[in-house]
Amino acid sequence: MVIDMEKLLDLISKEVQDAFSKSSYNEKYGKVTLSNRPDLCQFQCNGAMAAAKEYKKAPIVIAKDVAEQLLESRMIKEADPVAPGFLNLKIKESFLVNYLQQMRQEEEFGLKRDKNPKTIVVDYGGPNVAKPLHVGHLRSAIIGESLKRIGSYLGHRMIGDIHLGDWGLQMGLIITELKERQPELPYFDLSYEGDYPKTPPFTIEELEEIYPVASEKSKKDPLYKEKAMEATYLLQKGTKGYRALWNHILDVSVRDLKKNYKALHVEFELWNGESSVQDRIPAMVQRMREEGYAYESEGALVVDVKEEKDTKEIPPCMILKSDGASLYNTTDLATIEQRMEEIEPDEILYVVDKRQELYFEQVFRCARKTKLVKDDTKLTFIGFGTMNGKDGKPFKTREGGVMRLEHLMASIQEEMERKIEKNKNSVGEEMEKTAKIVGLSALKYGDLSNQASKDYIFDMDRFTSFEGNTGPYILYTIVRIKSILSKYEEMGGKLEEKEIKEPTSEGELAMMLGLAQFNGVVDNAFEEKAPHKICAYVYELANEFNRFYHETKILSEKEEDKKSSWIALLILTRDILERNIHMLGFYAPERM
């Protein structure tokens, strides 16, 4: 039977709230938080100070009253009223141990699944076809993937949509350049009736070379640009040859994207793009017109999205350009419409560059105003900051260009190989594989450990270090636990049927308290859409383990009882650490 466990802080809060009630104070003052003075206590309740005004009593008197009620508590060992009115709490070890034992038995460590699981679409990634992924795509992928995984653990139905940029002038440009180079291809023969070749007339490398060339030419040559626009028009009109060519571009490009995202351990449930919603645009625009939302302004079709409470001017949301063409807004709105029809999400999360905040504010308001979404459908913008170089400016290659994601990952891997080589624990292929895993942890942890909304500095040396608050340090800690456990097995020990006993040291107690925080932390991280809180937790837990490890000789312990309790504790620590890093989007090797 699976019982969702209450979060530890909730349990303690409830206990303290009861104590407030019993001493005839309002239980709302009984909220308990983690202590910010670990030297004094483990948990604290500040409610007595807040309650002082209402009851016209000194806070310390209230705290004392409440403490009295807690004398018989089965979970609180000490409740210490301290001036001016803090209530300092310590938990009973027996209760803590039971809690951990239960965590071990429950699915997902008793992680409290949301009672009303939601369907949440996560819009992240947003790459353009025929263009290589670069560091600008990195944060969206990393953060989006993590939020998706955290949400899934909490029981939500998370659906990641890559939202490809696969429509518009860029496609016309590529087709035009192809035509210049290979006019003899059947795709350009408008009278061609036969089947088109199955194999694309280009490789991904060629495709990536073609786009910038075409883009450059169109800027300089108006005639060329006109051709590109003509090609775009023909493609959108559904011209057979152009469609066939477009399909090739998409195939080649998507295959390459999948490869790259796979290397990042990022997976999308949906590979929809701008093209997926083109068919529904005319009807949607028509409806907005008919229902009086959209009107002509300066030649363009717009929907007003201003609101009374605005402190600044919010420009209207443009639906069609003055030349009648659709634009990004149109596609995004149509995408919302499609998602509502096909998926009916409770929420859509947009994980995009924070500079697009105003733009999405317009789109969201427009979607709401034009009833594309239900009143209770949440549209959430999660803006992330820029990844900067050591100089504090946007990350660039040495030549000053945009760095390709592949290149960035390759150089991290190289750096990792150099470091791992020194350990001499692995060679050849295994080392390469390990370097990849550890490199990924360096990159993702380095990114996620910062608040998503802030810019951060990518520092190769710091991120790949095995010391400090880094991915490799976390992995190393996990590997160390694994190593101890396998040594224990080699010595004839069994990992099963162990029971966690009451702690025998401060370090062990701290570790236990840390482990018990797990479900509260995950919950909070998702609530605030803040993967960095998972990072902070993982780091703390790793530190607690290392401290414990340093002061405790586990394998040479003579008392079998103690030893087996520690082994059980180690297993739980390993499992929780691994579960957490999985939520961050990476995993630990067996050795490193």
Added chain:
RNA sequence: GCACCCGUAGCUCAGGGGAUAGAGCAGUGGAUUCCGGUUCCAUGUGCGGGCGUUCGAAUCGUCUCGGGUGCACCA
């Protein structure tokens, strides 16, 4: 011009009404030579500045100074 975001230790970052503001890195000193020395412990300066709200402010409000970003036919 208007609006939004950010200023926390030498550096990179947490903390977003509660007690003495924390980590890591770098520096210095030490421990452990044992399950992986990629570990552990100790040690210093700091909330850009002013005014206000509050029993209590790094946190909320306001002004100011610095930095970044955005303001309809790009995405």
